[in-house]
Amino acid sequence: MARPSPINLVSPSHRRRSVSLAALLLGLSTLSSCRLTGSGELPPTSSQTIRTATTYLSDQPLLTGKTAPLAAGKALPNGLAVQAGSTLEYNVGAQCRTFSAQIGLASSAAADSTVTYSVLADGRSMFGPSEVRSGAAPQTVNVDIEGVERLKLVVESKSGAKSVQANWKEAKLSGCVTYSGPxxxxxxxxxxxxxxxxxxxxxxxxxxxxxxxxxxxxxxxxxxxxxxxxxxxxxxxxxxxxxxxxxxxxxxxxxxxxxxxxxxxxxxxxxxxxxxxxxxxxxxxxxxxxxxxxxxxxxxxxxxxxxxxxxxxxxxxxxxxxxxxxxxxxxxxxxxxxxxxxxxxxxxxxxxxxxxxxxxxxxxxxxxxxxxxxxxxxxxxxxxxxxxxxxxxxxxxxxxxxxxxxxxxxxxxxxxxxxxxxxxxxxxxxxxxxxxxxxxxxxxxxxxxxxxxxxxxxxxxxxxxxxxxxxxxxxxxxxxxxxxxxxxxxxxxxxxxxxxxxxxxxxxxxxxxxxxxxxxxxxxxxxxxxxxxxxxxxxxxxxxxxxxxxxxxxxxxxxx
The missing domain is CATH 2.160.20 (Pectate Lyase C-like)
Structure with missing residues (x-):
């Protein structure tokens, strides 16, 4: 497995840009007292030394896996639709504190459909496998991912039907920061x-x-x-x-x-x-x-x-x-x-x-x-x-x-x-x-x-x-x-x-x-x-x- 590189999570209201090191290091009177020793994105502003930014996984690139197309006329804002038997993997770069989502099957799922949802953080099981049946009320997932680099979302079919659509609604990362280099x-x-x-x-x-x-x-x-x-x-x-x-x-x-x-x-x-x-x-x-x-x-x-x-x-x-x-x-x-x-x-x-x-x-x-x-x-x-x-x-x-x-x-x-x-x-x-x-x-x-x-x-x-x-x-x-x-x-x-x-x-x-x-x-x-x-x-x-x-x-x- 190749070493994951950090991602840069920025709120939609900010464009990524460089700032002076003096703005980054508060309390320093001279720029010469600190210097970057490696490459890395700088925070958009010096006021964001500890940010509580939220980003949705639907806005982040997948490392592995693929989402499922939605039926005509259907929408899943800030969510992820997959077919049973799928694994989505993301590089979250040790930048966020929590992952949360609402999980449940699409209304189109057959009455006897059953799947399990799991969340893995750097290979460690953090949620599930939790069983979800068609027609059931959505369940809430809230997982601590501090210091986690790789996040996997897994859906497996228990009823044998692979075509059933499983949803991760409002799948989001919270408490995210953007790092500078060393x-x-x-x-x-x-x-x-x-x-x-x-x-x-x-x-x-x-x-x-x-x-x-x-x-x-x-x-x-x-x-x-x-x-x-x-x-x-x-x-x-x-x-x-x-x-x-x-x-x-x-x-x-x-x-x-x-x-x-x-x-x-x-x-x-x-x-x-x-x-x-x-x-x-x-x-x-x-x-x-x-x-x-x-x-x-x-x-x-x-x-x-x-x-x-x-x-x-x-x-x-x-x-x-x-x-x-x-x-x-x-x-x-x-x-x-x-x-x-x-x-x-x-x-x-x-x-x-x-x-x-x-x-x-x-x-x-x-x-x-x-x-x-x-x-x-x-x-x-x-x-x-x-x-x-x-x-x-x-x-x-x-x-x-x-x-x-x-x-x-x-x-x-x-x-x-x-x-x-x-x-x-x-x-x-x-x-x-x-x-x-x-x-x-x-x-x-x-x-x-x-x-x-x-x-x-x-x-x-x-x-x-x-x-x-x-x-x-x-x-x-x-x-x-x-x-x-x-x-x-x-x-x-x-x-x-x-x-x-x-x-x-x-x-x-x-x-x-x-x-x-x-x-x-x-x-x-x-x-x-x-x-x-x-x-x-x-x-x-x-x-x-x-x-x-x-x-x-x-x-x-x-x-x-």
């Missing part, structure tokens, strides 16, 4: 540099937005899509704030290449990501360096399907076999600190992260690797809702990913508190290495099962503390680690024991000293009971409780 942000006479707009890169090696300055850069009210990193820096000392942006990772269409990060900052001084939405990206990545990182704030964001899968080069994903897992995926996280040492103001809070089985490949949702706060200013990870961490494909039973973890030699001065961690397969919250780490007042629940009731492939604990054998234990204050007041119900069922529970495990140091002090932790249910068998609503209640707590705290999560 940009580089250089020094400006005005500070901070403020960027709004919609940007896209179809080259996996070129980010949609590249930061090449140490001046404060604010990226807000944007939509960003790309086949590699969406936002990254090429110069040490980057100071970046991202607010109210939507980011979509696209299949790279290059074999063995994975979707890029929503934002990747290496050796930066500050990163703030607030009220944004990430879909099918590799998450948020920070690598420490010679620059002292003072501020990291990851607050009130939503993320769907953190993705470390590698492309097969044809629009699909490579399927690892048991012996070649490392070659077929990368370790992606919602947030990864990598050797970020001594950060004085770091907070990851009130984020909602959800990974769907079979459509994601996250390692640890939040990973603190060889990273640290300070004794007076600890890294604070609190009030996050994390749901899901799964192997890909789901049939593989060996999986090391999970919820929140401190790792590396050595992470320290970290508080992990009041998070809700659900269905994260291998582990919920863990100290793989660390000192002065506190895990307190969290809820960690998992059934150990996939939607089809097969085993999820994990084998570890809801909360665990242990020490990697390759890390030196000399001088480590193991008594500084605290695991307290957590409520845990973490099942790891097996064929031999479907009620097997693994809630909490704290290992000893080589000296025999426990690696953490445990105080007043509790089990969600009796520790010898099957979690889902006993309380099938436990996970749903935990989500509802978190949502209600966010409302009570005045917290709005995601884009506004």
């Amino acid at each position: 940009i580089e942000v250089g020094p400006s006479a005005t500070s901070p540099i403020v960027i709004t707009g919609n940007f896209r890169s179809d080259d996996p090696k070129v980010p949609a937005i590249r930061i090449e300055t140490t001046q404060p850069v604010v990226i807000r009210n944007c939509t960003v899509a790309g086949r590699g990193h969406l936002i990254s820096n090429s110069r040490a000392g980057a100071n970046v704030k991202i607010q109210n942006c939507r980011g979509f990772g696209l299949n790279p269409y290059v074999r063995m290449v994975n979707p890029g990060r929503f934002v990747a900052i290496e050796d930066g001084s500050s990163l703030v990501v607030e009220n944004s939405y990430l879909k099918n990206t590799g998450g948020i990545y920070l690598l420490g360096g010679s620059t002292r990182t003072t501020t990291i704030k990851i607050l009130r964001n939503r993320a769907l399907n953190i993705d470390g899968r590698r492309s097969d080069g044809a629009g699909g994903w490579l399927i690892p076999a048991p012996g070649d897992n490392p070659e077929k995926f990368v370790r992606a996280q919602f947030v990864q600190f990598n050797k970020v040492v001594g950060v004085s103001d770091a907070e990851i809070a009130w984020n909602r992260v959800e990974n769907e089985p079979g459509h994601s490949r996250v390692e640890d949702n939040i990973n603190m690797y060889a990273s640290s706060g300070t004794p007076a200013h600890r890294i604070r990870i609190h009030h996050n809702l994390i749901r899901g961490a799964y192997q890909y494909p789901l049939s593989l039973q060996s999986y090391s990913g999970g919820g929140i973890i401190t790792d590396g030699c050595l992470s320290r001065y970290i508080d992990i508190s009041e998070n809700t961690v659900l269905e994260t397969s291998n582990h919920g919250i863990a100290i793989a290495n660390g000192e002065y780490v506190a895990i307190q007042k969290n809820r960690v629940y998992g059934s150990g099962l996939l939607p089809d009731n097969s085993f999820s492939g994990g084998d570890d604990n809801g909360i665990y503390v242990r020490w990697a054998g390759n890390c030196d234990q000399r001088g480590i204050n193991f008594g500084s680690n605290i695991v307290a007041y957590n409520n845990i119900g973490f099942a790891q069922p097996s064929a031999a024991d479907r009620a097997r529970r693994r809630d909490l495990a704290i290992a000893n140091a080589r000296s025999g000293t426990p690696l953490a002090t445990a105080t007043d932790n509790s089990s969600a249910l009796p520790s010898d009971s099957c979690l889902i068998c006993t309380d099938s609503e436990l996970i749903k209640r935990a989500i509802t409780d978190w949502e209600q707590q966010a409302v009570a705290s005045g917290v709005e999560v995601g884009t506004q």
